[in-house]
Amino acid sequence: MRRAGKVLTGVDRVELAYVRTLIADDIPMFGLIRSRIGYILLDQAGVELMVPLLSGPVSNETVEAQQRHSWRHAREHAIGRVPPFLLRAMLRRKLPTGFAYLNVGHSNLTDRVLGAMRSLDVRITTFIHDVIPLDFPEFQRDGTVQPFADMIARVGKFADLVIYNSKDTQARAQAHLPSGSTSIVSYLGTDEVDSKxxxxxxxxxxxxxxxxxxxxxxxxxxxxxxxxxxxxxxxxxxxxxxxxxxxxxxxxxxxxxxxxxxxxxxxxxxxxxxxxxxxxxxxxxxxxxxxxxxxxxxxxxxxxxxxxxxxxxxxxxxxxxxxxxxxxxxxxxxxxxxxxxxxxxxxxxxAPDQQQYVPPTWDAHFKTVLRLT
Structure with missing residues (x-):
């Protein structure tokens, strides 16, 4: 939601690919949003309506206007809105028994969210894109390295499965995680984009x-x-x-x-x-x-x-x-x-044609990931 109206970064693109794939899947999906005053829960129809607003800049709208539009839409289509201390109760009341929690960004991996999921005996899957803030702290914004380290520690404590985008990321991350963490590597897909x-x-x-x-x-x-x-x-x-x-x-x-x-x-x-x-x-x-x-x-x-x-x-x-x-x-x-x-x-x-490169596909990525989550 913080990225609404902005040009998509790498992590944004991954999150968008997951949302679109889960919407197309037969299993019902829901979206959990952290707001300034608590949490908002959307059903699949509500999430699907959000996708255009979260897919990059919309013509003739400023970033601020698109973000206001996104938050207004989320509130209007919510199936649940609660203050932080009622998150667990809302999840238990609104979601089907046996749901799984999937977080494929680096946001909202908090003690409150992960603790609520764990207390409901929910399977938790997270995605670690890199641990650059830990390996190269000199490149990071001031004040961001320790919160990132804390987030990685929570992943190690709560996650049942960690997804990595490369073996290199997996090896680097596992140096910071407890031994024995269950994980998989699945390369990111490459979108075909028409030249404009x-x-x-x-x-x-x-x-x-x-x-x-x-x-x-x-x-x-x-x-x-x-x-x-x-x-x-x-x-x-x-x-x-x-x-x-x-x-x-x-x-x-x-x-x-x-x-x-x-x-x-x-x-x-x-x-x-x-x-x-x-x-x-x-x-x-x-x-x-x-x-x-x-x-x-x-x-x-x-x-x-x-x-x-x-x-x-x-x-x-x-x-x-x-x-x-x-x-x-x-x-x-x-x-x-x-x-x-x-x-x-x-x-x-x-220039002469380069050696043919066949990039990883999102289809292959999700065939690996979704059977395990």
Whole structure:
């Protein structure tokens, strides 16, 4: 609900895929929402009506208006609304015996919610997307690391099953969890998105070779590395489109982006539709992924699925998911990055076809997950 009206992030996309799949399933589903004053419970019809409001920005509505609309809709279609201390009673009264609790984000994994589920002898399944805040605390917003550690501890205490998006995430998370936690690994699906050229904003390069870097502008994504490369290339640099909203603890990068000159080789754009991102990738000489840490790396898999050349930092999780598809280049080797960027720029968007990549599918993901939850 906090994300209503905003461009979807990786976790948002996973949550949306789960909601749509569970709605289509024969087993009835319900939605539990934490509000400022308590909890709201929706039946399947109420959840289904919420999906368009939670699927990204709606045309002609501000984020604030879409969020107000979402909360009003949730209240109007609720089958139960209670203050926090009555959560357990509402669940027992409103839900069928033997229901299961599935939480596939990193939100609302609280003692109150998980404790209420446990007291009702409910099977609890959670999804851990990454433990980057624990492994790389230097990249996180101030004050967020300890709450995340507490959340992981609650998962270890309460969850009957933990879903991971990669073996790399599983290994990293289990270093922080009690031994013996039951878990499965199921790769995320890759959505097929139609290219929508009309959604590309004015001003970004169209006729000259350019590269795209997709992701929130935060320290972990390592945009500073790319800006350094483009400074080094100078006037001979191809275009670089940095597509993503501004995040946190990245003031130096923000200042460098603010200083960009109009018509220069580097462009910052945010709030793009999926169709616009697809159109940019399809026209790019390549996609750049210098990230320092990932749980899965959806932009990289989406680029590979479209057959776009991909230069990526050599991360174990990318090796696991993508195999030999990317051009791997450690961010400690600037010369290699420059060499590969110039090589792809000379070929332009008509580079020879990349090795065929068959991405994981949501169908395979849910065949693994839903039989165990």
């Amino acid at each position: 050229v009309t959604d590309i904003p004015n001003g970004v390069p169209r006729d000259t070779p350019f590269f795209v870097c997709i992701g929130t502008i935060e320290p972990r994504k390592n945009h500073a590395f790319l800006l350094d490369l483009w400074d080094q290339m100078g006037t001979q640099a191809p275009g670089l489109i940095i597509a993503g909203g501004r995040g946190w603890k990245n003031e130096e990068v923000f200042a460098r982006l603010d200083a960009l000159s109009a018509g220069g080789p580097v462009y910052e754009v945010s709030g793009l539709s999926d169709g616009a991102l697809a159109a940019l990738m399809d026209r790019a000489a390549g996609v750049l992924f210098p990230s320092l840490a990932e749980g899965f790396g959806l932009p990289a898999t989406e680029a590979a699925a479209r057959g776009i050349p991909l230069i990526a930092n050599d991360l174990p999780v990318l090796r696991e998911i993508l195999g030999d598809i990317p051009i791997y280049a450690s961010v400690s080797d600037r010369y290699l990055w420059l060499n590969k960027i110039n090589e792809l720029a000379s070929l332009g968007p008509n």
